[in-house]
Amino acid sequence: MIKIRHVLGISGGKDSAALAIYIKTKYPSLDLDFYSSDTGKELDETYQLIQNLEIYLGIKINILKGAENSSEDPFDHFLKMYGGYLPGSNSRWCTKKLKLEPFEKYVGTDNVVSYVGIRGDEDREGYISTKKNIQSIFPFRKNIWSEDVIAKALSNQNIENVISFTKNIDFGKYQDKATQILSKRIDTAFTQTQKLNALLDTDIKGFNHLIFEFLKTTDYPLSKETAFPLLDNEDILVRDDIFRILEESGVGVPAYYNKIDFDIKGKIGQYSRSRSGCYFCFYQQKIEWIWLYEQHPELYKKAMEYEKDGYTWAQNESLEELIKPERITQVKEEYIKRMERNSAKNKSPYLIDILDEEEGIGCASCFI
Numbered sequence: 001m002i003k004i005r006h007v008l009g010i011s012g013g014k015d016s017a018a019l020a021i022y023i024k025t026k027y028p029s030l031d032l033d034f035y036s037s038d039t040g041k042e043l044d045e046t047y048q049l050i051q052n053l054e055i056y057l058g059i060k061i062n063i064l065k066g067a068e069n070s071s072e073d074p075f076d077h078f079l080k081m082y083g084g085y086l087p088g089s090n091s092r093w094c095t096k097k098l099k100l101e102p103f104e105k106y107v108g109t110d111n112v113v114s115y116v117g118i119r120g121d122e123d124r125e126g127y128i129s130t131k132k133n134i135q136s137i138f139p140f141r142k143n144i145w146s147e148d149v150i151a152k153a154l155s156n157q158n159i160e161n162v163i164s165f166t167k168n169i170d171f172g173k174y175q176d177k178a179t180q181i182l183s184k185r186i187d188t189a190f191t192q193t194q195k196l197n198a199l200l201d202t203d204i205k206g207f208n209h210l211i212f213e214f215l216k217t218t219d220y221p222l223s224k225e226t227a228f229p230l231l232d233n234e235d236i237l238v239r240d241d242i243f244r245i246l247e248e249s250g251v252g253v254p255a256y257y258n259k260i261d262f263d264i265k266g267k268i269g270q271y272s273r274s275r276s277g278c279y280f281c282f283y284q285q286k287i288e289w290i291w292l293y294e295q296h297p298e299l300y301k302k303a304m305e306y307e308k309d310g311y312t313w314a315q316n317e318s319l320e321e322l323i324k325p326e327r328i329t330q331v332k333e334e335y336i337k338r339m340e341r342n343s344a345k346n347k348s349p350y351l352i353d354i355l356d357e358e359e360g361i362g363c364a365s366c367f368i
């Protein structure tokens with residue numbers, strides 16, 4: 001029998017940490033491998049979180065490094081290879097070299113189910129490997145399956161096939177309704193997303209068992225498993241659940257999420273960092289750069305040292321320009337205004353809900 005590996009990546013962010021706790025606690029029978037891809041440029045809080053998780057869960061987290069034989073940090077090694085060209089949202093060589101390639105090397109040719117911590121309140125897809133031996137599962141979402149699996153299972157060509165599986169699947173009182181929905185063709189008036197949501201609204205467990213049956217007709221890693229405990233999972237976890245899991249377990253929320261007061265012309269604002277990843281990550285908002293400058297000046301200085309030969313982390317502004325006193329004041333004032341606008345709409349007690357408005361942007365491998 002082919003062995004399937006179940007792997008869970010820890011990015012250093014809150015969601016993947018909570019996922020590790022959730023899956024390990026709820027599904028102790030799953031034989032999980034944990035890994036984290038280290039760029040060499042993470043915040044200390046990230047390394048602390050990894051340690052806390054290892055202690056709390058009694059696990060070993062495998063640390064993956066791009067350029068493992070290099071004497072330099074992985075990031076610096078590849079920066080040299082790229083001629084000092086700093087990565088940016090349009091040229092994310094860092095994610096490829098420091099996250100994806102080490103992960104694919106770690107997996108090799110094994111059949112792998114990879115658990116990804118995208119939450120039930122997020123509207124984004126995670127890393128979908130182009131490698132056929134890697135299948136992603138999203139336990140926090142109502143729809144635990146990846147987009148490619150859903151597209152195949154619900155495609156018009158597969159309607160008859162999938163309906164034939166429903167005979168052995170229990171949709172409870174929605175048995176006929178599920179068949180009706182499955183028999184409807186996808187077109188501009190009834191999209192794949194609508195079909196998916198209509199099916200999930202009938203019976204989540206029934207839907208999951210249906211997809212599992214479908215997978216048996218494919219080469220996906222889960223087609224080789226005789227059972228999969230997450231088929232019966234109906235939990236949907238959102239941001240508050242993530243904080244609760246981290247706090248209740250004692251692992252704790254990574255310290256960089258803690259809000260810190262700042263005073264600007266007599267007005268009090270609060271800032272923190274909204275995500276994990278390299279301390280100089282170009283996805284940071286201006287206020288997060290200021291947070292780095294004021295809370296970790298030594299790291300800000302190091303980030304500045306990377307800006308040379310005309311390359312800067314942010315477009316249109318160097319880190320040197322950003323910390324001119326009048327510019328810091330301007331960024332903080334604008335940020336306070338934005339917080340006031342957003343907090344009127346948003347009653348969450350967590351600052352991160354406001355800071356995180358762009359959380360969906362960026363790199364799933366680095367920030368989940």
Ligand code: SF4
Nearest residue numbers: 094277278281363366
């Ligand atoms: S955290 Fe940012 S800079 Fe670091 S690897 Fe990820 S995308 Fe690149």
